[in-house]
Amino acid sequence: xxxxxxxxxxxxxxxxxxxxxxxxxxxxxxxxxxxxxxxxxxxxxxxxxxxxxxxxxxxxxxxxxxxxxxxxxxxxxxxxxxxxxxxxxxxxxxxxxxxxxxxxxxxxxxxxxxxxxxxxxxxxxxxxxxxxxxxxxxxxxxxxxxxxxxxxxxxxxxxxxxxxxxxxxxxxxxxxxxxxxxxxxxxxxxxxxxxxxxxxxxxxxxxxxxxxxxxxxxxxxxxxxxxxxxxxxxxxxxxxxxxxxxxxxxxxxxxxxxxxxxxxxxxxxxxxxxxxxxxxxxxxxxxxxxxxxxxxxxxxxxxxxxxxxxxxxxxxxxxxxxxx
Numbered sequence: 001x002x003x004x005x006x007x008x009x010x011x012x013x014x015x016x017x018x019x020x021x022x023x024x025x026x027x028x029x030x031x032x033x034x035x036x037x038x039x040x041x042x043x044x045x046x047x048x049x050x051x052x053x054x055x056x057x058x059x060x061x062x063x064x065x066x067x068x069x070x071x072x073x074x075x076x077x078x079x080x081x082x083x084x085x086x087x088x089x090x091x092x093x094x095x096x097x098x099x100x101x102x103x104x105x106x107x108x109x110x111x112x113x114x115x116x117x118x119x120x121x122x123x124x125x126x127x128x129x130x131x132x133x134x135x136x137x138x139x140x141x142x143x144x145x146x147x148x149x150x151x152x153x154x155x156x157x158x159x160x161x162x163x164x165x166x167x168x169x170x171x172x173x174x175x176x177x178x179x180x181x182x183x184x185x186x187x188x189x190x191x192x193x194x195x196x197x198x199x200x201x202x203x204x205x206x207x208x209x210x211x212x213x214x215x216x217x218x219x220x221x222x223x224x225x226x227x228x229x230x231x232x233x234x235x236x237x238x239x240x241x242x243x244x245x246x247x248x249x250x251x252x253x254x255x256x257x258x259x260x261x262x263x264x265x266x267x268x269x270x271x272x273x274x275x276x277x278x279x280x281x282x283x284x285x286x287x288x289x290x291x292x293x294x295x296x297x298x299x300x301x302x303x304x305x306x307x308x309x310x311x312x313x314x315x316x317x318x319x320x321x322x323x324x
Contacts, residue, residue, distance in 0.1 A: 012267025019271050023286045031237055031290030039236035043298050046232060050225050051078045057218035058119045061211050063204050068107040068115075076102035076112075079310050082303035088264045095120060101310055104317060114201035122212060126219035127254055130227075134251025137244050141281065226250055233291045234283070245281040249288075252277055270295070 020028055055074025062068050080098025084091050095116055102112040206212070227247040234241050253273040260269040271292045278288030 008263045008267070012263055012265075012269065015268030016271050019268075019275060019285075019289060023275070023289060027286040028289045028293065031287050032293050034238050034290075035233075035236045035294060039232075040294070040297070043229065043232055043236070043294065044302055046225075046229050047298055047302050050222060050229065051081070053218060053222045053225060054081075054123075057122065057215045057222060058115060060218055061118050061122060061205060061208075061215040062111065062115050063201070063208070068102065068111060072102060072105045072107060075105065076107075078306050082299075082306040082310075085265055085299035086303040086307060091261045097310075104310075104313055110197050110201050114198050114205060118202060118205045118212070119215065122215040123219045123222075124258070126216050126223055127258060129220055130223035130251045131255035132251075134248040134255070137248035138252065138280070141245065141248070223251070223254065226254070230291065233294050234287075236294070237287055237290050239283055239287050239291075241281065241283060249274070249277045249281060265299075 052074055055077040056070060058073040058077055059068065059070040062073070076098045079101035080094045082094075083089065083097040084094030087093065087097075099109075099112045099116045102116075103109050224247070227243075227250040230250040231241075231243050231246040234246055253270065256273045257266050257269055260266060263269050271289055274288040274292040275285040278291075279285055
């Protein structure tokens with residue numbers, strides 16, 4: 001998997017270089033140059049607001065609410081996204097790092113692990129709904145688009161896959177718990193207890209339908225806010241595009257990124273998606289590539305300080321725990 005991630009990352013970088021060369025590197029940089037510091041500051045500030053919403057969604061599905069402070073989960077969500085956007089790992093690595101950040105600030109490993117799995121599931125369900133909204137806009141704007149059929153098929157498969165994943169977490173949990181204990185028994189002395197505790201915790205979470213529904217609703221609001229972020233970026237570049245068109249672009253791009261979840265930092269996927277989807281709605285590819293580069297810049301400006309602070313907390317914990 002590690003070698004595959006490297007290969008996909010290199011392929012993604014080559015795609016980015018190819019797109020910039022084909023549409024003109026100077027044209028893309030000229031488009032990016034239209035954004036001033038005030039506009040970029042708004043884009044960055046909006047991302048922090050989005051972090052708060054996503055952390056609140058995680059908090060909503062946490063058992064008893066008080067099992068973890070909402071501020072801790074917002075921080076852990078920031079680490080999760082910063083890892084996925086800035087480090088050469090797939091999105092799965094971001095999930096692991098976010099869980100680690102939560103445990104570092106006092107959340108039990110059981111709660112952090114179980115709620116991460118359920119939160120990711122709720123977010124994926126909301127992402128499917130968001131992609132459905134984007135597909136509806138696409139069909140109304142360009143009913144004959146060649147993208148429509150693949151998106152429809154992909155959404156159908158995603159729905160089936162998501163509900164199968166939920167069933168595996170809940171309905172088939174005993175079978176997978178036994179398999180997990182068998183695999184890990186030779187590596188972890190307390191593997192059986194760990195798997196059983198996580199299984200019990202996830203059962204408690206799935207037993208509270210109102211919390212799950214609230215988490216799903218907040219995640220859907222978060223995806224809509226991601227659409228607003230895209231609209232802000234397009235408008236900052238001076239592109240006269242309607243909000244619902246940008247919402248469709250962001251929604252379908254999120255679906256594309258979900259399919260390519262193994263590609264580190266969505267290298268190449270994001271750029272090709274913006275260029276192709278933007279063209280459907282009449283946006284020149286160089287401007288859409290400019291939006292992608294602005295998004296990359298935002299991720300770095302926001303993500304790098306978060307990762308540095310996280311590592312500082314890790315080092316401080318190690319020094320505190322070291323024998324004197």
